[in-house]
Amino acid sequence: MDDAAPPTALRLDGLAKHFGRTRAIDGVDLAIARGSFVALVGASGSGKSTLLKTINRLVAPDAGTILFEGEDVTAIAAPALRRRIGYVFQSIGLFPHMTVAENIGIGPRLARRPIGPERVAELLELVELEPAHARRMPHALSGGQRQRVGVARALAGEPQVLLMDEPFGALDPVTRDALGRKVRELHDRLGLTTLMVTHDMAEALLLADRVLVMAAGRIVADETPRALLAGAGGDEAQALVAVPRDQADAIAELEG
Numbered sequence: 444m445d446d447a448a449p450p451t452a453l454r455l456d457g458l459a460k461h462f463g464r465t466r467a468i469d470g471v472d473l474a475i476a477r478g479s480f481v482a483l484v485g486a487s488g489s490g491k492s493t494l495l496k497t498i499n500r501l502v503a504p505d506a507g508t509i510l511f512e513g514e515d516v517t518a519i520a521a522p523a524l525r526r527r528i529g530y531v532f533q534s535i536g537l538f539p540h541m542t543v544a545e546n547i548g549i550g551p552r553l554a555r556r557p558i559g560p561e562r563v564a565e566l567l568e569l570v571e572l573e574p575a576h577a578r579r580m581p582h583a584l585s586g587g588q589r590q591r592v593g594v595a596r597a598l599a600g601e602p603q604v605l606l607m608d609e610p611f612g613a614l615d616p617v618t619r620d621a622l623g624r625k626v627r628e629l630h631d632r633l634g635l636t637t638l639m640v641t642h643d644m645a646e647a648l649l650l651a652d653r654v655l656v657m658a659a660g661r662i663v664a665d666e667t668p669r670a671l672l673a674g675a676g677g678d679e680a681q682a683l684v685a686v687p688r689d690q691a692d693a694i695a696e697l698e699g
């Protein structure tokens with residue numbers, strides 16, 4: 444083994460999950476180095492969300508193992524696991540009847556390590572929200588603010604790993620861009636290991652250190668953004684890279 448390589452935060456071996464006849468995950472082997480920011484892209488229905496959910500045990504796989512810092516996730520109590528692995532949901536997923544502060548504190552509370560108002564204020568500051576937002580209900584926030592609360596909630600238990608399922612999907616492009624940069628900055632500052640599902644190859648190329656492409660339950664490409672832009676990864680990956688590249692070319696042409 445290479446002594447200089449960073450330790451593995453997550454290791455998936457022979458992972459499979461079927462829903463009836465659908466092979467949502469069809470034999471995935473994957474090692475994610477501590478500290479890396481990995482994007483998971485691929486067509487709708489290719490298994491990205493299911494893969495993410497198996498990691499923090501929201502979905503139980505039919506076969507295979509998942510090691511988190513060398514420990515089988517099934518051996519870790521779910522609340523403790525979910526405190527150590529923050530999760531930002533696709534549809535934000537805030538509890539509508541709870542204040543922002545209660546939403547942010549739910550994970551630590553379930554893990555019997557409740558957080559106080561100072562920590563809530565600190566988390567709000569981390570995602571650039573006002574301290575007064577702590578008392579608001581989710582419906583009284585904009586979509587971008589709600590998603591920031593979702594990120595704060597995922598960070599509340601001081602996780603080592605951050606899983607994000609299409610976290611910026613519902614946001615306007617300007618907010619999306621700002622929040623993407625913010626998350627990357629927090630990833631670097633807090634020393635996180637991040638696995639982010641996105642439909643947007645441009646976002647994956649700009650934010651991640653490594654891009655995985657999923658198709659029909661399998662990982663069909665695993666490349667750095669630079670390698671993808673240089674043509675690596677095969678047809679599936681290159682079809683996805685072509686989208687932002689063609690758009691950039693078309694805009695450049697309009698600018699004449």
Ligand SMILES: Nc1ncnc2c1ncn2[C@@H]1O[C@H](COP(=O)(O)OP(=O)(O)OP(=O)(O)O)[C@@H](O)[C@H]1O
Nearest residue numbers: 462465466467485486487488489490491492493494
């Ligand atoms: N609870 C479930 N019951 C039955 N089928 C499911 C369930 N969850 C996922 N599937 C199926 O498994 C496959 C993979 O779904 P998954 O949500 O993981 O894909 P995805 O790549 O995340 O899609 P999207 O980008 O649209 O979110 C799909 O065919 C989906 O319909």
